[in-house]
Amino acid sequence: MSADGAEAAGGTGPLDPAALDPAALDPTDLERLERAIELARAARERGDHPFGALLVAADGTVVEALNTVHTGHDPIGHAETNLVRDSGQRLEMAELATSTLYTSTEPCAMCTGAIYWAGIPRVVFALSEADLRGLVSEQSGVPTLSLPSREVFARGGRPVEVVGPVALPAAAEVHRGFWD
Numbered sequence: 001m002s003a004d005g006a007e008a009a010g011g012t013g014p015l016d017p018a019a020l021d022p023a024a025l026d027p028t029d030l031e032r033l034e035r036a037i038e039l040a041r042a043a044r045e046r047g048d049h050p051f052g053a054l055l056v057a058a059d060g061t062v063v064e065a066l067n068t069v070h071t072g073h074d075p076i077g078h079a080e081t082n083l084v085r086d087s088g089q090r091l092e093m094a095e096l097a098t099s100t101l102y103t104s105t106e107p108c109a110m111c112t113g114a115i116y117w118a119g120i121p122r123v124v125f126a127l128s129e130a131d132l133r134g135l136v137s138e139q140s141g142v143p144t145l146s147l148p149s150r151e152v153f154a155r156g157g158r159p160v161e162v163v164g165p166v167a168l169p170a171a172a173e174v175h176r177g178f179w180d
């Protein structure tokens with residue numbers, strides 16, 4: 001995906017043309033991805049950045065997390081980093097190794113690193129990092145990182161399946177007007 005695509009997606013533009021059709025997704029994956037977007041909305045409503053994520057273990061255990069940058073006074077309180085920390089406290093590494101992480105927006109480089117260290121083998125996201133960059137130029141004065149999750153995972157020593165972006169308008173809508 002190109003920088004031009006990111007600009008075209010800014011504000012009210014269309015989603016990444018390479019995004020997957022939600023109908024092509026496994027219905028369970030789609031339901032969980034929609035839940036991640038609901039969590040992003042909840043984060044926004046309580047005053048945090050609009051990002052949410054959940055992890056589902058093979059036995060059906062669900063761990064959910066919201067962004068806590070503002071309410072937690074935590075610059076690294078991203079939804080996925082929070083989720084990895086919480087999941088690590090609740091689940092064994094063997095359980096993490098068969099889980100899937102769903103997130104409303106593609107994980108940033110920091111969160112992708114956290115997911116990698118947790119041994120989580122599968123990530124499903126809705127809004128692409130490129131589309132996010134079209135909506136957000138900086139976070140609290142810090143420019144966003146431009147490093148797709150697949151590129152970070154590709155540097156690691158174990159494969160991580162990445163599914164996304166998925167063309168869900170709600171994933172962009174939850175950001176609309178927040179970063180203006």
Ligand SMILES: [Zn+2]
Pocket residue numbers: 078079080081107108109110111112
């Ligand atoms: Zn992050």
